Amino acid sequence: MTDILKDKFIGLGVTGSIACYKAIDLASKLTQSGASVDVILTRGAREFITALAFSSITHRPVSEDMFDPKSELSIDHVAVAERVDLIVVAPATAHTIAKLAHGLADDALTATILATGAPVLVAPAMDAHMYGNLATQENVRTLQRRGVTIVGPATGRLASGLVGKGRMVETAELMGWITLALGKTGDMAGRKVVVSAGGTQEAIDPVRVVTNNSSGKMGYAIAEAARDRGGDAVLVTAPTALPDPIGVRVVKVQSALDMQKAITAEIDDADVVVMAAAVSDWRPVETADQKIKKSASNEWTLEFTKNPDIIAGLPSDKLVKVGFAAETEDLIANAQTKLVSKGLDLIAANDVTATDSGFATDTNRVMLFDREGGIEVVPLMSKYDVGHRILDRVKHMFRQGPNDATSVGEDATGEGD
Numbered sequence: 001m002t003d004i005l006k007d008k009f010i011g012l013g014v015t016g017s018i019a020c021y022k023a024i025d026l027a028s029k030l031t032q033s034g035a036s037v038d039v040i041l042t043r044g045a046r047e048f049i050t051a052l053a054f055s056s057i058t059h060r061p062v063s064e065d066m067f068d069p070k071s072e073l074s075i076d077h078v079a080v081a082e083r084v085d086l087i088v089v090a091p092a093t094a095h096t097i098a099k100l101a102h103g104l105a106d107d108a109l110t111a112t113i114l115a116t117g118a119p120v121l122v123a124p125a126m127d128a129h130m131y132g133n134l135a136t137q138e139n140v141r142t143l144q145r146r147g148v149t150i151v152g153p154a155t156g157r158l159a160s161g162l163v164g165k166g167r168m169v170e171t172a173e174l175m176g177w178i179t180l181a182l183g184k185t186g187d188m189a190g191r192k193v194v195v196s197a198g199g200t201q202e203a204i205d206p207v208r209v210v211t212n213n214s215s216g217k218m219g220y221a222i223a224e225a226a227r228d229r230g231g232d233a234v235l236v237t238a239p240t241a242l243p244d245p246i247g248v249r250v251v252k253v254q255s256a257l258d259m260q261k262a263i264t265a266e267i268d269d270a271d272v273v274v275m276a277a278a279v280s281d282w283r284p285v286e287t288a289d290q291k292i293k294k295s296a297s298n299e300w301t302l303e304f305t306k307n308p309d310i311i312a313g314l315p316s317d318k319l320v321k322v323g324f325a326a327e328t329e330d331l332i333a334n335a336q337t338k339l340v341s342k343g344l345d346l347i348a349a350n351d352v353t354a355t356d357s358g359f360a361t362d363t364n365r366v367m368l369f370d371r372e373g374g375i376e377v378v379p380l381m382s383k384y385d386v387g388h389r390i391l392d393r394v395k396h397m398f399r400q401g402p403n404d405a406t407s408v409g410e411d412a413t414g415e416g417d
């Protein structure tokens, strides 16, 4: 799924909750993404699930009892603590959270967390009353103050049969938090990356719109890729059915004019804008206040007026401008024309007639054209990976240093020679 997990060591602490079954899925997704996963089970977890379940997936030993002579931890009790890039405790019971808050180290998991310098994520899972208890709440706040990221819990049906706040979050959400934490020092750190997504909706009346087939997947994937490289990712999106990505600021808009306003408000301190949205070139001249009734006539004519070209109107002195070209014919010629006419640094051309790329697919195949005449053919791959290929190019195009207004090549000290 993501390169960011490739060759990383992740510690996965599993504690005694029925949500242990979700930890199997998490271990599987992390392993599939190229991470080496060191699972540590507490005594409570071992009542719910076996070490074999995890080692079958991770192909690595699982730590249980640190005094077991066969355990790596009995020889070097901080081995996992020192090796890992990140530790996730999922599910985390009230009991383990309390032990962590008080700095206890009476088992392999708590000793490892006390000894590690790696970031720690904790995903609580417990009965709603236990979570709401002041003791747990104070323990959670203590951990947050120390820099631990608490993920969830979600509200929903609990093992007790009650409905409340205490469900462990789902794997997809945890994966978002994990890549966010690992990517903090990536090559987009200190960069504000504004991405647009989805198909704008131009209202005809309160119940009808003119729109297009964009699902938003391409733009969302670019925002996630920017986040996973440490970027401050802002997603300006037309309506989609997609969940808000973790760690990305989402601004929801409807029409092209709304999108223009939202993007204009974000770009002053932005380093790059990537327009993956399918923006309607036209909008109805008038939007009726009330639903337009069926008339006796068999024809109905709607009059349209042109929308502004959002990306063409953005300044390019400090901002790197990346566009997409959605084409059904003459892909190369049309993309090159748009690159120049819209004043872009880079354009990703995609053939939207293909069944495996373009609108609503999870994959895309693009050609990247830059203003120096460079052409890069990006073969079929996930939209997330296409996002990374675009950012691989963007990182060489920034006009200014990260998080400041100092131009590249300018003396950053301001002292001169």
Ligand code: PMT
Residues within 6 Å of the ligand: 197, 198, 199, 213, 214, 215, 216, 217, 218, 219, 256, 275, 276, 277, 278, 279, 280, 281, 307, 308, 309, 310, 311, 312, 322, 323, 324, 325, 326, 327, 338, 342, 350, 352, 358, 359, 360, 361
């Ligand atoms: O959302 P998905 O289902 O994942 O589909 C992805 C996608 C096919 C929508 C995406 O990959 C894509 O091609 N997006 C651009 C669609 C588009 O509007 O292309 P265009 O060739 O009409 O426009 C060229 C560029 O100008 C685009 O970056 C567009 O966002 C921008 N534009 C267009 C019109 C307008 N009024 N203002 C703009 O800024």
